[in-house]
Amino acid sequence: MKDSIKVFAPATVANVVCGYDVLGFAVNEPGDEVIMKLTGGSGITITKITGDEGKLPLDPKKNTVSASVQHYLNHIGKPDTGVEIELHKKMPIGSGLGSSSASTVAGLFAINTLFDNLLTNRGLVPFAMKGEELACGYGHADNVAPALMGGFVLIRSYEPLDIISLPYPEGLHAAIVYPEVDVPTKDARQMIRSKVLLKDAVTQWGNVAGLVSGLFMKDHDLIGRSMTDILIEPTRSILIPDFYHMRGMAMEAGATGFGISGSGPSVFALTRDRETAESITVQLKKHLSTLNINSLSFVSEVNQKGPVVLD
Known part of the structure; x- marks a missing residue:
């Protein structure tokens, strides 16, 4: 099992005009990068954040990346795993392009990969929604689902969560x-x-x-x-x-x-x-x-x- 990894996660366009909280798609740029390292210690530490102009918290309980990773670790029965995280913002915060989503998804994809993909990308969506809840007060999936799964997605239902990948015209x-x-x-x-x-x-x-x-x-x-x-x-x-x-x-x-x-x-x-x-x-x-x-x-x-x- 690898002990370090660097991941990119894409920005997203959510709602797609008429599909408030239920439609979204991923784009190739911009996006965010996370560098993650498993340590011999205990607990999650955010060692560096760049590109945020000092706006994002280093406190692991208040940052969407670390908070989501902690939910994942709790789920797999390894809550005290030592993790160091660097977050490199490559997109503007508050842009409407899923900035918090891209960071959260990069972190979850990184930790899941380090643990040999215990969950599918689709299975990571509920953990990413926890990050959105921390960021904006509501755990919606129209950013995190396409960021994790790629393509165009429809969230048919939130309770229970039902996510559908949609086709789209070539060249769109x-x-x-x-x-x-x-x-x-x-x-x-x-x-x-x-x-x-x-x-x-x-x-x-x-x-x-x-x-x-x-x-x-x-x-x-x-x-x-x-x-x-x-x-x-x-x-x-x-x-x-x-x-x-x-x-x-x-x-x-x-x-x-x-x-x-x-x-x-x-x-x-x-x-x-x-x-x-x-x-x-x-x-x-x-x-x-x-x-x-x-x-x-x-x-x-x-x-x-x-x-x-x-x-």
Whole structure:
């Protein structure tokens, strides 16, 4: 059994417009890296965190990576295992791209690999959800499931947990733009209405079913028609500069659909090819610069692998 490992885990786009807390997909970049070492001592220690500007706690009880790893160790009957963790943030915190998820998934994949894969990646999802609960107050799976399993996923049920891998059209790309404005996940969740009109729920159900059907049928037009959210987006879009203008620009440039990634402020467009995705990111970044807003952009196919060992 190896005693050290370095792991990369990918960012994710959660919700995918109409699928609040039940749909998500992984992307190739950005992501986070974890270096993990088994020691002869006892307990988990976080020895280093980089790329977080001092925002993340070194206390192993308060950090999503170490907390999730501890749940895993408790589960396999080795709660006092000595573990040293280095976390290297390679993506912005609070971006809406599953930053806490990527860190947590990297840590869980690392410890599971060091223990000769006692659990499948799918089996790690409940432990990763514990990290999301610590990060934002609610253990949702629409980031951690695709980060662990790769691809496009549907969380059909939380109790009991039922996760389904979905097919998608070949060549499907995501154009992602992160405007550097602050939208904390907890605050974004608290803005959402707790009750909705039945007629709005019916519309949303139809769009979720249409999106899943479009993915199965590899029908870009159906995917695009279904990427409409009347429950969450109207509220969350208030926090994102010029959201509807950017959506109009993306759709005019050939996007299949456009929406908020997770709780924002990142936005994304699904496209039929890389060229369209790259064109959209250039246009959106240029527009944000006219508003004096710095931004980062990423273009990626859907990531099919999930976390990987780097060395």
